Amino acid sequence: MKIINRIDKMKTYARIMKKENKLIGLVPTMGYLHEGHLSIIRAARNQSDIVIVSIFVNPVQFGPGEDFEKYPRDINRDEELAKDCGVDIIFYPKKEDMYPEGFSTYVNVEKMTENLCGKSRPHHFRGVTTVVMKLFEIIKPDITYFGQKDAQQAYVIKKMIEDLNMDITMKIMPIIREEDGLAMSSRNIYLSESERKDASLVYESLKLAEGLIASGQANPKKIIKKMRDLLSEKPALNIDYISIVDTKTLKEVTTIEGEVLIAIAVFIGKTRLIDNIILLPSALLCEQKT
Ligand code: PAF
Numbered sequence: 001m002k003i004i005n006r007i008d009k010m011k012t013y014a015r016i017m018k019k020e021n022k023l024i025g026l027v028p029t030m031g032y033l034h035e036g037h038l039s040i041i042r043a044a045r046n047q048s049d050i051v052i053v054s055i056f057v058n059p060v061q062f063g064p065g066e067d068f069e070k071y072p073r074d075i076n077r078d079e080e081l082a083k084d085c086g087v088d089i090i091f092y093p094k095k096e097d098m099y100p101e102g103f104s105t106y107v108n109v110e111k112m113t114e115n116l117c118g119k120s121r122p123h124h125f126r127g128v129t130t131v132v133m134k135l136f137e138i139i140k141p142d143i144t145y146f147g148q149k150d151a152q153q154a155y156v157i158k159k160m161i162e163d164l165n166m167d168i169t170m171k172i173m174p175i176i177r178e179e180d181g182l183a184m185s186s187r188n189i190y191l192s193e194s195e196r197k198d199a200s201l202v203y204e205s206l207k208l209a210e211g212l213i214a215s216g217q218a219n220p221k222k223i224i225k226k227m228r229d230l231l232s233e234k235p236a237l238n239i240d241y242i243s244i245v246d247t248k249t250l251k252e253v254t255t256i257e258g259e260v261l262i263a264i265a266v267f268i269g270k271t272r273l274i275d276n277i278i279l280l281p282s283a284l285l286c287e288q289k290t
Helices: 007-019 035-047 075-084 124-139 148-163 186-190 193-214 220-231 282-289
Strands: 002-004 024-029 050-055 089-091 143-147 169-173 237-246 260-268 271-279
Touching: 002 007, 007 024, 007 089, 007 124, 024 035, 024 124, 035 050, 035 143, 035 169, 050 075, 050 124, 075 089, 089 124, 124 148, 143 148, 148 169, 148 260, 148 271, 186 271, 193 220, 193 237, 193 260, 193 271, 220 237, 220 260
Parallel strands: 002 089, 024 050, 024 143, 050 089, 143 169
Antiparallel strands: 237 260, 260 271
């Protein structure tokens, strides 16, 4: 496994691989790899000839007062984990090379980025799509992998790929959870012992919603109310949002008739956690079974 820091070297390597007709799989990350990332990397390993993992804590997707400085970083540990998963290249660029002085070009996906996390993190997705576009331009992957854990991010990137006619296949990989259901995230490291216990309620609230929908409840307001009631049992837990949206448009639905994404963001102490579940209404589930 090689570590490439320089953009020009990464481009040259990727171009050579392309000439050799190798299928390039790219897994973009901000590092501090956990089982969620590793499961994605393993899928990339199975499906591509060359697996490239980018590790870059992207400053432009963090807002003022967010955790850019303290975002966990451990490149040595990441190297070991990546090597064990059969990664070929870690692309680990420097901030000053990715965003040299005078950098002023951004990629923005409209509408879909305005609700859910976009409401409380207004420039976040512009930062994500900009860096992902840069990674795509540098590496020119055939396949790229993202996790469903950041569902809005995944949908936004999918839209960018479609809208800009990019020749990249995107795969969205399932959420990997701890035993008590907490979605794996690099930010879980911030949680104190008691916060960590409370955090399991986030997934419980999603399972509650799943049960309600399966038993025929189609009114999002009623479902969200029940989820809020459950979460309010833990005073340390502050809800940023709970939203039930159409999976194609990410617009809130007034009744659950087709596939929906139930997305949630909470603060536990200073840590912001997100999670989600994709569900079909009970009527469609029955149709699928027959
Ligand atoms: O999901 C992440 O880790 C980041 O948002 C990404 C996609 C690597 C862009 O910085």
